Amino acid sequence: MNWLIHEARILTAEGEIIGDAWIKEGRWAAIGRIPAHAKGFSFPAKGAYLLPGLIDTHVHFREPGLTPKGDFYTESRAAVAGGVTTVFDMPNTLPPTTTLEAWARKRALVRGKSWTNFALYFGATADNLPAIRQLSPKEVPGVKIFLASSTGELLLNEEPCVRALMRHSPVRLLFHSEKEERIQAALKQWEQATWAEVPDLHTRARPPEACVESTRWLLEEAQQAEVPLHVLHITTAEEVALLRHRPAHLSAETCPVYLQWSAEDFPRYQNLLKCNPSLKYAADKDALWQGLVEGTLAVVGTDHAPHLLPEKTLPYPQAPSGVPSHGYVLPWLWTLGQAFQLPLAFWIEKMVYAPARLWQIQGRGPIQEGFWADAVLFDPDGTTTVPPMEAPTYPTKCRWSPLAGSSLRGRVIAVWVNGTLSYANSLFIGRPAGQEVRFAFP
Template sequence: MRTTVIKNALMVNEGELFEGDLRIIGQRIDKVAPEITAQASDEVVDAKGAYLLPGMIDDQVHFREPGLTHKGNIASESRAAVAGGITSFMEMPNVNPSTTTIEALDAKYAIASKTSMANYAFYLGATEDNLEQIKRLNPAKHCGVKVFMGASTGDLLVEHPQALEAIFRDSPVLIVTHCEKGDVIANNQQALLQTKQQLTINDHPLLRDAEACYASSSYAVGLAKKHGSQLHVLHITTEKELALFEAGPIQGKQITAEACVHHLWFSNSDYPRLGNLIKCNPAIKYQSDRDALIQALHSNKIDIIATDHAPHTWQEKQVDYPQAPAGLPLVQHALLSLLDHVKHQRLSITQVVEKTAHNPAIRYAIKERGFLREGYYADLVLVDPKATQTVTEENILYKCAWSPFTGHQFSSRINNTWVNGELVYANEQVSANPETAMPLQFER
């Protein structure tokens, strides 16, 4: 059984920073101590004072398989993820066909078991008439049910009050929601088109505004309180919505909230430069909203940071705003963007670890992951805060081959990533062997 000793690391775990060594035996963390003596047969990694973090657990990605694999697939996007320090992901149901049955979920797990570089779980997508499928979800295997409340396409849009009541009443697993209200968006569009012939990207935060988000997220929170549901509201983008959530530690919360890395980084001032490349739903909004989201991370009104990684091809983005698809690729650079916030003292390194590793593990009750603890799976990332990493066309690993961060020099560099004790990223190279990844297990 392989043994690896990581020496001279600055470990970040459970609100503390401490210097020391960590030993991996097989798939798990065997020992964390101020000093560990390596044996001759051990593989030794000298961290040289770099941060050793639990790998990021990304609870919201779109890896596009099956059916949309010209944009990305589980193999390509999980490779980008581990290069970005993400060791586990939970993938969304809006593929083709939509993942709305247990059989479709099983098919995704089968693909991931052969091709994924990171640990994995998959959401079932709610529809207006698949309640019986939702009831079949296994709390120990399935991460949750995704409900698109008022803004989606195809069969994944759930608007009928009776259907929503039933889902919130009967779901055996965590409910996660995309909250934008369709009729508010439609009214906004009608009003905007009274003043101009065609909308542009600069109108995106006006079209999908704070009221569209709040009307939907407040509805979801109300349903969860009525039925005692476990609710996690994805990608909060507005200051107004923050009033819906309680401050404080995540333990024991019935209703939790998430922010995504692009909403913490970009604002409406970036639309003239990046255009459709940062078109996403819910929309990137205003600097005041971005600042409020960061403050909500400090107060713990926002519990988790994720990516909502959603690649489209470059060509698909090079059309007029109304036709451009929403979403952007993020997993390779998400953690680096958060470490830039640390450098500029907007967040602390312990907060980043809490929101990207500890809290996802707690909220989803993930078994033995998300912490630097003896006996836990060795999902680790070694980050050098004194080196830099510039995003170039040559080092982007997304299948779509572009990034909204192209040209940016991040203030940190990801040196190594381990998944279940296996070194899967080192020397700017991803391992060719995907056999280490495992399906996530949940203790609930």
């Protein structure tokens, strides 16, 4: 289906254009002024922003094996409602994506049921380097290394193994950067404590030093690395300071949860905000914002990690770590940035242009002729209301969010994925239109 989007404020990599856009056979055929012979269904934008669809390089869609929490169909659909059109999914599923067979099976499972475009990460273990060396950089966005244990069983903290990966991986390495020994020591001390006794319990059990020590070590090792590295979910002020001196082949990310909340918010949320790495303190949150604005943190990934509400209401030691963030991503970021008067283009840099550039995504990213038409029509002055906990109107399977009941600024009017109108006026349309992402490697 072809589309003529009329009277939009179109955000291109060169700046804003007020005009029309033509989607033909899934791709942008004309931007700004469209030829008289252009044909397609008409969609009046009425002055709303036409933005490139967000690229979320960090999600946990829980398939295979953990599908009561979420699956690729439900979570990718929720992503679309928040303006996200491409996701890269993490490997800590059941079974984990740590063999070539598991990766191929997961790909077969996801094909045809993803509302967003997708790519699937691979997971590192102590003995799967031979498989990793066979990964195709055209298809696999990276290998995830859990330097500390988190959800799932993946853990690789043997330094020689990590060094071997830094020399031989054909794809980007992504790090969950916390020091396992520090966490085990802190856990011993705090594991049996309760939120009532310790208001910042999870920050004590997974302390800032675990992150700082690990990221310092990574930065030292990075000097010898021959492959691009990416440090996930940065949470501390000290890491932001360290990362100012990062080498060019190392990039870093933070996530919306760490930009909105800090350990001071735990008394209200407790396990609902239990995620790894833990939320740190208010000064850390300020430093993350500074790192984001100055460019030390190049990318925002959501780390969408759904768990069921009954699991999150278990006592602290049993409650799983992870927070759902899909359903509302673009209005959420837009609302968060108001305090700093950040323009929409700021978030498009962090969640479209930077990922497209760093990962060398083929044919996706900015709105430009010839590229796939992944787009969001967004009303910056509209309102998005997040439903109360467990309301049936949640787009995610777990049906809750720490944002429950809040009112966000801005509203997603419509979303196109590969030129297919997939969401409009709060309704999902047709069938999943997501495709596999390809990367521009020779």
